[in-house]
Amino acid sequence: MLMKAAAQSLTEQLASHFAERIRSRLLAGGARLPSVRQCAQQHQVSASTVVAAYDRLLALGLVEARKNRGFYVRETTPAQDVLARAATHSGANEGPPRRPIDATALMRGMFQGDSDKPQPGMGVLPPDWLENSFMPAAVRRVAAGTADFSRRYGDPAGDPGLRQSLSKKLAGLHVHAGPEQIITTVGATHALDIASRTLLRAGDYVMVEEPGWAVEFARLEAMGMRILPVPRHADGPDLEVMARYCEAHSPKLFVSVSVLHNPTGFSLTPGSAHRVLTLANAHNFYILEDDTYSHLAPEHATRLCVLDGLQRTLYASGFSKILAPGWRVGFLAAPLALVERLTDTKLLATLTTPALLEKALAWCIDQGQLRRHSERVRERLDQARARSTKLVLAAGCRFASEPAGLFGWVDTGVDTDALAQRMLDEGYMLAPGALFHANRQPSSLMRINFANAQDAAFWKVFTRVRAGAS
Known part of the structure; x- marks a missing residue:
């Protein structure tokens, strides 16, 4: 609420309100500001106050005016972002600098947590749903044993015990991957990133389902990839669109959420899966299957890697959605011929992954707790x-x-x-x-x-x- 008796004028308060949202990326680049009339009604101020506030945002380089269309948030470079912050804050009152990267408004909001109200836009389960006693017990159990593993980097591919447990767990989904085909990661997003950096080079074409996970678009764009959006239907991706992309652009990779697709909830049908794999073999592209929501899905759900036998597919998943967002343990199952290259990519990025958490997770899996x-x-x-x-x-x-x-x-x-x-x-x-x-x-x-x-x-x-x- 704007306060008439505040030290700042209504114009200054309104400009600061929008400026902070733009800096924190809760108003993303390209987003349209409310019309002058709508903004005036919403904040109970005059139209002239809104115009003056928008003019301040223009002067700061935070927004741009488009003739007959209104005001839009500008896309800013890192240097511009820093200058905008310097122009609107005193150095003494500034908090830690926010990363000036092109991320989505949704993800910025997820990490800020400004409200204690239930947030329907969040991508994680409520904290009280994830409360359990077996995770702390598993960590204590591992920590109380030999601590030799903590004084070494360990296996580059990840804890051997966890990879063995994951191999058995995947077999329950009819995904046949030996421990030597599995690489542990810092969450499922890291698994997707390792696969992308191993298989792609800047300028490559990548097919991604649309609508799709907002961060996946931003991540691939940041790597310099050319995104080819594929409409996602109830039975699977639009195969006609994929076929046209293959003929015109020779894409290197297709990123798919086969089961409980985000955001639609769709799950792939066997017939559609077969046609996708036929297309991949004919046009020589890999498929990166994101199964982040596997713990919430029925075991009989159709997965591309099951039909393909991990020949042209790579399978990524993790445990943050079902255990805790802060417990960043994920993994990648891949064709054996790619494992060494994928491990090298992991080494360059993180050297290794946390052995304590991996050993604790293996215990949770083996004991049936998970x-x-x-x-x-x-x-x-x-x-x-x-x-x-x-x-x-x-x-x-x-x-x-x-x-x-x-x-x-x-x-x-x-x-x-x-x-x-x-x-x-x-x-x-x-x-x-x-x-x-x-x-x-x-x-x-x-x-x-x-x-x-x-x-x-x-x-x-x-x-x-x-x-x-x-």
């Missing part, structure tokens, strides 16, 4: 999904895909970029649909986390704010 914990979470998620679905429909929204897994793909009927900004003022973070496209574009869709969308109070605020935005 399996039982996953079953409890799935049961709780099923109940949350049912409640959240009722609230979504009661709020006048509809699902763009059948509710499944952790995420729901919801059509709100209004521009969710604008809606997300207004909901931030209410203390809630949304995940607008524009974040899930390679080229940011207006969208009426948003992704919700079923576990965090059960709060009727949120939907009451959402309904009120959406009515004002329509």
Whole structure:
């Protein structure tokens, strides 16, 4: 809320409000600011106050005016970002500098945690869902044993015991990968990064499903890759689009979330999987299969690497979603011929991975603790999904895909970029649909986390704010 009696003028307060969101990337490059009329109504100030505030943002180089279209957040270089911060803050009051990189608004919000309210835009389970006693016990058990492993770097591919446990666990999903085909990583994102850096060079074409994980687009762009967005349907990727890309661009890699796709919840069908693999063999590209949500999915779900036998596929997964976001243990299963190259890439980036956590995780897997914990979470998620679905429909929204897994793909009927900004003022973070496209574009869709969308109070605020935005 803007305060008339504050030391700063209303114009200064409003400019600072938007400037901070732009610097923290909660307003991403290319995002449109509210119209002058909308902003004036929302903040209960005059149109001239809004115009003056926007002029200040223009002078700071944070936004740009587009004729007859409004004001948009500028894409800034690292040097420009530093200059903008220097121009709007005194050095004495500045906190740690934020990384001036092109990341999504969604991910910035996930790490800031400014509100204690349930956040439907978050990508993780609520902390109380992840509470358990077996993880601390596993760490204590490992730490109390021999500490020799902590005084050495250990196996470059990762703890041998964990790789053995992972091999047995994957066999339960019909993924046949020996311990020698598995490399441990610092989370699933690190696994995806190792595979990309090993198989690709700057300028290569990469096919990625769209809508898709916002960070994957940003990560590949930062590496200098040329992204080819492939529409994702209920049964799998659009094969006609993939075939055209193959003929025109000879892509090196296809990145896919086969099971419980983020954000739609779709899962691949066997027929579609077979056709994708046929295309990969015909056009000589690898498939990087991201199975981050495997612990929330049925074991019989179709996975490309099962049908392919890890010949042209690489399989990435991790445990942060089911155990704890801060316990960064992931892995990559790959064709044996690629393992040495992938390990070299890992060595160059991190040297090794934390043996203590890896040994503790192996114990959790071998003792059945992880399996039982996953079953409890799935049961709780099923109940949350049912409640959240009722609230979504009661709020006048509809699902763009059948509710499944952790995420729901919801059509709100209004521009969710604008809606997300207004909901931030209410203390809630949304995940607008524009974040899930390679080229940011207006969208009426948003992704919700079923576990965090059960709060009727949120939907009451959402309904009120959406009515004002329509």
